[in-house]
Amino acid sequence: MSYKSHYRHFFELHPQQLHCAPHSHHYWPDVTRKAQLEYWDDSAVGVDHKWDKIFGEKVPHVQQRLAQLLNYPAPEQFVFAPNTHELLYRVISAFAQDQPLRILTTDSEFHSFSRQVRRLAERPQVAVTVVATEPFDSFASRWSDALAGAAHDLIFCSQVYFNSGVIAPWVETWLDQVPSDTQIIIDGYHGCGAIETDLSRVADRVFYLAGSYKYLQAGEGCCFMSVPRDCSLRPEYTGWFADFNSLAKPQQGPIDYANDGFRFAGATQDFSALYRLAAVLDWWHQEGLTVAQIHRHVQTQQQAFLAVLDVAQHPVLNRSRLLHNGLAEHGHFYTFELDSAEQVSELAVQLQQAGIATDYRYKRLRFGFALYHDPEDFHVLTQALSKVG
Known part of the structure; x- marks a missing residue:
């Protein structure tokens, strides 16, 4: 066809x-062209109140579509940002800067992570262990050795390596080697929409990062992350969307966060890309x-x-x-x-x-x-x- x-x-x-x-x-x-115009029209009709439709209708709809796409049990745990780097750094910012931070990763991660982690490694309290992905046929064994060899605070690994197209060992094959207090981020940008992905069994254990720019076909500007339920991390890099429902309350005292994925949200962004992503996912759904x-x-x-x-x-x-x-x-x-x-x-x-x-x-x-x-x-x-x- x-x-x-x-x-x-x-x-x-x-x-x-x-x-x-x-x-x-x-x-x-x-279908994305019509969606782009729909965003313009909704902005013209709603003006300041367009946010009611965005947060009341569009965001929950895309969360539902992503949950269907990824077999994810909790749609409300998806949070959005203009790029994955924002979401990544919010997770990193939940670690105190004056405390040790031990990171395990590979040498085949996209620049959004690799550049950032190289900069972080300039801090004396940050230690980064990098496992070479090649030769590919021995990577799983060497990755397992790295997991067993030392404790880590954060693990970051791609689903599909951006510099080769090789599919990494899925997180379920090595998750039992990871202590429960270690945070795990899977970069799904080159896998989401291309490789069948089932997050149902790891939903409450890993952060899954992806976006609309590649195989979801909706262009730049709509990235997302699944957040484990009951996550209590308090990102220091935070924006007003992260406690959107409490904006009418006095903004004093301890900083509160949403009880769902939006605890990792940022601030005002252009949601036209979310409209485009909704159009693509709706098209796929309608076509089966x-x-x-x-x-x-x-x-x-x-x-x-x-x-x-x-x-x-x-x-x-x-x-x-x-x-x-x-x-x-x-x-x-x-x-x-x-x-x-x-x-x-x-x-x-x-x-x-x-x-x-x-x-x-x-x-x-x-x-x-x-x-x-x-x-x-x-x-x-x-x-x-x-x-x-």
């Missing part, structure tokens, strides 16, 4: 492009489109892509350069590691000139796959690869 008709507006503006960067900048389906179906569709595109590569026999861009830990279950993008950053940037530019959009980081060139791809789309690669070095 082809889903191209749902992305008409983006395709009309890029008619000659094979967009292989949805893991970075995903095309938005047409599940993450499992999306995943199978993408796997078909990935097989078609690899078949073209095998025929092309390009000296650089080929299966031998593909990073993976078994292709039966892999994220929705392929990453090829080449010899140098210069080689990657040159190849990416040549592909762009041939109408093929990719993206790259250092020595790694990434090709993403989406609902709006069909197997025949990748035939254009054959001619393009015959002309690029």
Whole structure:
């Protein structure tokens, strides 16, 4: 089945492009354009009272949709922010700055975390243990050793590594090694909406971070985090949304927090992205489109892509350069590691000139796959690869 008709507006503006960067900048389906206008109209009608609709209708609706998507038992535990970094830092800010903070993570975390934790590590009381994800086939064992080797206050690990597309060992496989007072954050940004995710058994134990920019297809500005029920952390980095229901009360005495996920909320933000996310999730619901179906569709595109590569026999861009830990279950993008950053940037530019959009980081060139791809789309690669070095 082809889903191209749902992305008409983006395709009309890029008619000659094979967009292989949805893991970075995903095309938005047409339903999001109507949602953007709906936000404008609601703002015009409601003015100051638009918040009544946003918090009374839209936020609970998206919370319900996310709970359905992730098999999460408590929709009210989802909190929203313009980006994951805000939510991440609110969790970090719940730890006293003058006390030791021991963090366990990997060397394949996105910059929102990796940059922040490098800065935190400049404090003498912060200790960061970093486990290399490669070689992938031994990571689970080495991660287990790190868990057993020392106590940690915070564990941060991706669901799908952004720099390879490899799926990490799911938290349930190692959760029993973690003390109950250790906070766990799973970065689901490259997994949510792409890989089937069931949070039902870990809902009261982990924070799950994700957002609408990648596979949820609604663009930037709507990230979210699930917060374990009965969480009593008191983030120092806090905003007025975090105790929204008490705004009419005197703002004196101890700082109070909401008793749900909004204890990690911030302050005023543009909720147009939440409208767009609602439109995408409603579209999936109306179509009966599940993450499992999306995943199978993408796997078909990935097989078609690899078949073209095998025929092309390009000296650089080929299966031998593909990073993976078994292709039966892999994220929705392929990453090829080449010899140098210069080689990657040159190849990416040549592909762009041939109408093929990719993206790259250092020595790694990434090709993403989406609902709006069909197997025949990748035939254009054959001619393009015959002309690029």
